[in-house]
Amino acid sequence: MRGQTQTASAGGRWRGDGAAAWCWWWVAVVLLLGHLPSCARAGLLESNPGLAYNFYKNSCPSVDSIVRSVTWAQVAANPALPARLLRLHFHDCFVKGCDASILLDTAQSEKTAAPNLSVGGYEVIDAIKAQLERACPGVVSCADIVALAARDAVSYQFKASLWQVETGRRDGTVSLASNTGALPSPFAGFAGLLQSFSDRGLNLTDLVALSGAHTIGVASCSSVTPRLYQGNASSVDPLLDSAYARTLMSSCPNPSPASATVALDGGTPFRFDSGYYTRVQQRQGTLASDAALAQNAAAAQMVADLTNPIKFYAAFSMSMKKMGRVDVLTGANGQIRKQCRQVNTS
Numbered sequence: 001m002r003g004q005t006q007t008a009s010a011g012g013r014w015r016g017d018g019a020a021a022w023c024w025w026w027v028a029v030v031l032l033l034g035h036l037p038s039c040a041r042a043g044l045l046e047s048n049p050g051l052a053y054n055f056y057k058n059s060c061p062s063v064d065s066i067v068r069s070v071t072w073a074q075v076a077a078n079p080a081l082p083a084r085l086l087r088l089h090f091h092d093c094f095v096k097g098c099d100a101s102i103l104l105d106t107a108q109s110e111k112t113a114a115p116n117l118s119v120g121g122y123e124v125i126d127a128i129k130a131q132l133e134r135a136c137p138g139v140v141s142c143a144d145i146v147a148l149a150a151r152d153a154v155s156y157q158f159k160a161s162l163w164q165v166e167t168g169r170r171d172g173t174v175s176l177a178s179n180t181g182a183l184p185s186p187f188a189g190f191a192g193l194l195q196s197f198s199d200r201g202l203n204l205t206d207l208v209a210l211s212g213a214h215t216i217g218v219a220s221c222s223s224v225t226p227r228l229y230q231g232n233a234s235s236v237d238p239l240l241d242s243a244y245a246r247t248l249m250s251s252c253p254n255p256s257p258a259s260a261t262v263a264l265d266g267g268t269p270f271r272f273d274s275g276y277y278t279r280v281q282q283r284q285g286t287l288a289s290d291a292a293l294a295q296n297a298a299a300a301q302m303v304a305d306l307t308n309p310i311k312f313y314a315a316f317s318m319s320m321k322k323m324g325r326v327d328v329l330t331g332a333n334g335q336i337r338k339q340c341r342q343v344n345t346s
């Protein structure tokens with residue numbers, strides 16, 4: 001945006017006659033050349049909000065290998081991490097855009113808000129940032145690290161990236177716990193989920209494809225028990241397969257310990273596969289929001305399509321790219337944090 005205004009005003013100076021015109025012409029050329037890099041940074045040479053593949057090609061060529069090696073080493077030691085890091089990226093993007101505000105350690109930051117209580121992976125981001133600051137100080141944003149680490153955490157299973165990540169995001173300077181109210185609720189119905197996605201420029205295709213992230217990871221029992229023990233009659237959510245409900249009840253008794261969790265994809269909880277969609281079809285989606293995808297005809301058709309792993313990976317890849325663009329800060333906006341947990345003081 002900023003680059004666009006400057007280019008337009010430089011264009012205004014080209015009008016004139018004779019020697020004065022020549023002079024202004026050169027001024028314009030010099031101005032334009034001077035601003036080309038910032039135009040590129042602001043994404044004016046591409047039809048996106050200012051991101052690019054290989055944004056750090058010249059400024060930090062080792063970014064990909066550093067992020068991947070740190071992430072893979074940590075995932076090798078902790079198989080729960082891919083889910084954590086993927087969810088971290090989702091929460092970051094859904095609250096005030098993908099600007100790493102979720103990482104800020106301020107008293108009232110997003111981290112302390114209820115929906116984020118079980119978000120994790122911050123230590124991995126810190127470890128990556130520390131190495132990147134050694135290799136290319138002050139260059140790579142925390143928001144980009146979050147996006148890249150999510151990709152590489154999942155790629156560990158395949159030893160190849162399932163989706164490509166655009167970079168060039170800059171870090172935000174504000175984090176407020178109240179913002180996390182904007183996250184979709186696991187108890188939301190189909191309309192509420194779709195609204196939450198469309199508020200961010202994402203559509204039905206994205207909702208169904210990105211929900212496939214629930215092919216890995218866990219939920220706290222508190223995100224599930226309201227489906228299992230409804231009201232005083234202890235009745236079970238009618239959208240839940242009764243045998244699967246009994247499995248969930250054995251992991252999540254009433255009441256459940258605060259630390260108790262249950263797999264989101266009860267079939268293959270550590271494999272990033274399309275099994276999630278098959279389970280949604282079989283009424284074995286763990287969250288009410290998973291079950292909701294079978295309650296709308298168009299969504300249910302997409303669920304059926306995405307049981308095909310090739311289609312799932314392609315759709316997930318496309319929608320992750322869109323999610324990674326939500327309200328990003330680029331160009332001269334925001335900052336490149338020196339430490340991901342705090343904004344730069346100077």
Ligand code: HEM
Nearest residue numbers: 083084087090118184185186210213217218219220223289
């Ligand atoms: C469609 C709306 C969504 C809702 C309502 C939702 C809700 C939730 C809830 C309640 C949990 C369990 C948290 C807990 O109780 O501990 C969870 C876990 C998770 N979510 Fe979602 N989510 C949604 C979409 C997404 C998207 C778009 C992604 C990523 C692209 C994602 C990735 C994950 C992952 C990987 C986990 C497991 C985290 C772990 O094991 O540490 N979710 N989600």
Ligand SMILES: *[C@@H]1O[C@H](CO)[C@@H](O)[C@H](O)[C@H]1NC(C)=O
Nearest residue numbers: 202203204205206298318322
């Ligand atoms: C959602 O948007 C994508 C492009 O970003 C498009 O290909 C897809 O058809 C859209 N889905 C719906 C249901 O409109």
Ligand SMILES: *[C@@H]1O[C@H](CO)[C@@H](O)[C@H](O)[C@H]1NC(C)=O
Nearest residue numbers: 229230231232233234235236
């Ligand atoms: C549940 O509680 C309500 C009052 O809160 C009562 O009218 C109803 O009969 C109860 N149902 C069962 C199945 O106990």
Ligand SMILES: CC(=O)N[C@H]1CO[C@H](CO)[C@@H](O)[C@@H]1O
Nearest residue numbers: 111112116117118119120121
């Ligand atoms: C307030 C609170 O419990 N916040 C938690 C959010 O998630 C991180 C990472 O798992 C925890 O360390 C925090 O304690």
